[in-house]
Amino acid sequence: MTAPAAGHDVARLVAALLSHETRGTPGELSGRARSLPPRLPTGPTGLGTSAARVAVPPPAGDRHQGSRARAPEAPATTSGPSDTAVPELYCPPPLRDDPALATEVNERLLAWAAETGIYAGRLERVRAADFGRLMMLAHPGTDDPRRLLAAARCALAEWATDDYYCDDESMGSRPEALGSHLGLAYTAMDPTHPPLRYAREADQGLRADPVRVALRDSFAQLVPYADRTQVTRLRQEVAALFVAYAQEGAWRAEERMPAVWEYLAHRQVNSFVPCLALIDVVDGYALTAAEYDDQRVRRAVALAGTASTLVNDLYSMAKEHDSSGRDFNLPTVVAAEEQCSPREAVERSVEIHDELVRTFEGEAAALTLTGSPALGRFLAGVWAWLGGNREWHRGSARYQAASGA
Numbered sequence: 001m002t003a004p005a006a007g008h009d010v011a012r013l014v015a016a017l018l019s020h021e022t023r024g025t026p027g028e029l030s031g032r033a034r035s036l037p038p039r040l041p042t043g044p045t046g047l048g049t050s051a052a053r054v055a056v057p058p059p060a061g062d063r064h065q066g067s068r069a070r071a072p073e074a075p076a077t078t079s080g081p082s083d084t085a086v087p088e089l090y091c092p093p094p095l096r097d098d099p100a101l102a103t104e105v106n107e108r109l110l111a112w113a114a115e116t117g118i119y120a121g122r123l124e125r126v127r128a129a130d131f132g133r134l135m136m137l138a139h140p141g142t143d144d145p146r147r148l149l150a151a152a153r154c155a156l157a158e159w160a161t162d163d164y165y166c167d168d169e170s171m172g173s174r175p176e177a178l179g180s181h182l183g184l185a186y187t188a189m190d191p192t193h194p195p196l197r198y199a200r201e202a203d204q205g206l207r208a209d210p211v212r213v214a215l216r217d218s219f220a221q222l223v224p225y226a227d228r229t230q231v232t233r234l235r236q237e238v239a240a241l242f243v244a245y246a247q248e249g250a251w252r253a254e255e256r257m258p259a260v261w262e263y264l265a266h267r268q269v270n271s272f273v274p275c276l277a278l279i280d281v282v283d284g285y286a287l288t289a290a291e292y293d294d295q296r297v298r299r300a301v302a303l304a305g306t307a308s309t310l311v312n313d314l315y316s317m318a319k320e321h322d323s324s325g326r327d328f329n330l331p332t333v334v335a336a337e338e339q340c341s342p343r344e345a346v347e348r349s350v351e352i353h354d355e356l357v358r359t360f361e362g363e364a365a366a367l368t369l370t371g372s373p374a375l376g377r378f379l380a381g382v383w384a385w386l387g388g389n390r391e392w393h394r395g396s397a398r399y400q401a402a403s404g405a
């Protein structure tokens with residue numbers, strides 16, 4: 001069964017409820033959520049599960065609520081060919097829509113991208129992709145553009161690593177250079193300590209490439225907001241992301257389509273997990289390293305990270321279809337393995353996505369009951385991130401037009 005997606009009408013209702021009534025306990029909040037229209041997923045819905053629901057985080061201050069919500073939402077399909085149109089997904093709605101805040105973050109991000117040199121000559125496409133809007137939608141717990149920008153810089157630097165080194169030949173990606181590019185990119189996040197006689201060259205090497213400049217600066221600019229354990233956590237997630245970029249490069253070099261299980265293992269790591277890892281940083285609190293590393297929490301984050309990235313697979317299919325044909329996404333991998341039609345592969349991919357989201361929902365709700373308040377807040381932030389991520393993907397020009405940003 002595919003659950004209906006909640007739309008802006010429900011999101012506005014939630015935002016209104018939260019803006020006036022969020023002072024209660026998570027339990028009270030869940031009680032209110034129960035009285036909302038049944039289309040709003042807030043936690044497990046089976047008998048006896050009402051106490052174990054994910055409490056949605058309060059949206060940031062009133063100035064960004066309600067009145068600036070977007071006009072009626074677009075249909076839950078892409079404008080691509082019908083066999084790649086995206087069916088409804090089991091996913092929460094975005095908790096806010098504040099175009100002014102999105103634009104502010106987007107413009108600041110553009111200025112930063114221009115300083116670093118990433119996407120030179122393509123900044124208009126970056127503007128149109130509207131990563132500021134992604135941050136605004138996915139992090140409803142703050143309306144501070146500086147905090148949203150800190151996360152946006154990291155995301156854009158990670159995206160640029162993918163575009164420049166892995167995905168996009170028109171941006172200079174070369175399969176044979178992938179390993180050496182990723183190796184040096186890592187040093188932008190975790191500086192090398194060369195013997196003195198090589199220090200100058202090493203420094204010049206870091207400055208010579210816009211992706212390295214962007215990665216280094218995105219980490220440097222986290223410092224006012226993130227403690228050391230949070231920075232270490234992000235570095236670890238991005239290092240794993242780079243390993244998965246190399247994995248994808250190997251499939252290209254081998255001209256091999258991975259098995260579905262193998263692709264899913266990959267997409268857990270080549271995923272938006274680095275974005276999820278910054279949720280507490282953006283919202284101004286710190287989940288302890290011990291809780292983030294708890295295997296149950298890692299599992300929940302991995303489930304959400306994979307699901308949110310499968311949303312990317314579904315919405316970027318049309319763009320990837322138009323590219324060199326060397327892009328991987330779940331429907332393509334499913335179609336190859338199951339020898340089914342593109343439409344059937346999309347439907348199977350949606351089932352996989354929905355299962356992951358439902359599993360996250362149930363397990364996060366249980367963890368919220370047993371973990372610290374910070375963990376509950378973090379998991380609610382992940383849930384909100386899922387809703388913002390899906391909303392951005394279905395509207396972003398990045399997935400409507402030719403690739404490049």
Ligand SMILES: CC(C)=CCC/C(C)=C(\C)COP(=O)(O)OP(=O)(O)O
Pocket residue numbers: 154155156158159162167241270271272273274275309312313316398
């Ligand atoms: C923001 C971030 C962590 C990005 C790194 C991983 C990444 C580029 C994705 C998860 C998106 O996947 P894909 O390479 O398919 O991206 P596009 O469809 O080209 O946007």
